């Protein structure tokens with residue numbers, strides 16, 4: 001358990017009066033990222049600008065972190081790590097914490113109905129939205145959505161929980177809240193609005209109309225590299241901190257948060273803690289999703305196959321470093337519609353961030369949930385190149401790398417532990433095909449990922465098949481190296 005008194009003397013401690021905080025935001029998904037991003041921003045506001053915005057944290061699935069947080073007075077540490085710098089801060093801005101399964105669904109819905117709650121935000125990973133990543137539509141046959149349609153007052157899905165909160169608030173005559181997604185999806189506010197309204201329409205069209213008229217769903221672009229903590233990283237950090245904080249996270253120093261300024265019931269002055277409030281976030285989201293996350297996924301699949309455990313290990317291989325940079329600048333940047341940002345400088349800064357050896361960001365962590373990530377990271381860009389007749393070899397190699405990865409056996413013949421909500425479908429498609437052309441067809445016809453168009457595009461198929469064969473014949477390292485000689 002965290003003992004604040006034992007922390008090193010240079011730790012940034014909480015000096016504001018925590019009893020003056022009000023629970024004005026409820027956040028669903030108390031994972032590594034939220035702890036190192038939105039919570040830090042809110043903490044800085046309390047510390048430096050006298051803000052009284054506090055968080056009620058909620059986890060729907062696992063309860064361990066919530067229990068650990070409660071055991072240490074709702075405080076935890078965030079440590080920024082760079083090769084030459086390490087700094088720790090105590091986060092004190094949490095005022096309540098709930099775990100839906102052990103505290104009960106009703107407690108969570110009631111917490112959304114506290115009069116002070118003005119914002120419900122979330123970081124539940126892409127799969128938490130129960131949508132089709134290719135279209136953004138709610139997947140009505142998703143098991144959790146099926147459950148919530150049958151039991152709307154006992155929800156288990158994120159859309160189901162938020163809808164139940166909106167419904168109860170409205171019934172109690174309380175002002176609505178804003179709903180803010182902080183997950184890595186383009187138009188994350190639109191996706192959230194879509195899934196909640198589509199679920200509401202199945203139950204009560206009047207409630208759906210109310211949501212359209214009275215709630216807002218601001219989109220956000222969020223950026224900070226926050227690797228999952230492991231037993232090993234936690235042990236090393238505990239030694240450095242002089243106390244064991246099971247809720248601790250490590251992250252890079254970089255922080256960016258671009259928020260659509262569209263809130264119905266007030267918001268913290270996030271701009272005082274480094275966030276940018278803008279009218280349209282989409283160009284920022286697409287820039288970040290394609291240049292950062294797109295190159296991350298490339299390094300994750302190809303790097304894993306090449307035997308690199310971490311993103312920083314990939315950066316020691318010059319071909320991989322050049323491939324990531326070329327992917328950003330030659331294949332992703334041309335697809336963007338952002339003005340006033342120097343994309344060369346942005347790409348250079350990303351490479352420098354990937355080179356941070358103090359951050360142990362595992363390639364197999366980023367490789368997880370590929371079916372939820374590929375459309376926004378690669379596939380929209382591939383469509384752009386197909387329309388413009390331009391070169392997209394690195395993107396095609398990325399897709400071939402993903403197919404090779406989800407085929408489940410690495411280049412040394414060892415099994416790969418696939419983590420993906422469509423894992424069963426992926427395994428079926430893999431086992432029903434041999435590792436030639438029909439594997440490519442079997443995977444490309446997963447329409448919720450690839451839509452209906454790409455499987456029929458002969459130019460795309462040709463590049464994909466070429467790299468698929470290259471990966472089988474000579475492996476990921478040689479394929480990346482060879483491709484980079486032609487750029």
Ligand code: NAI
Pocket residue numbers: 028029030031032033034059060061062123124125126127128129157158182183184185222223224225226227228
């Ligand atoms: P994490 O695994 O530490 O936390 C995920 C959270 O989502 C947990 O609280 C978990 O209970 C919840 N969750 C998972 N599946 C869910 C479901 N089906 N329904 C409801 N809740 C569910 O992951 P982390 O690092 O916090 O990342 C979460 C998301 O934040 C990412 O998927 C991404 O969209 C976004 N993000 C992460 C960054 C990072 O570097 N870690 C940076 C930028 C954005």
Ligand code: CS2
Pocket residue numbers: 184222223224225226292293296297365366367373
């Ligand atoms: C990563 C992101 O896990 C992944 O898929 O690409 O979480 C990445 O670390 C963040 O988006 C950086 O802001």
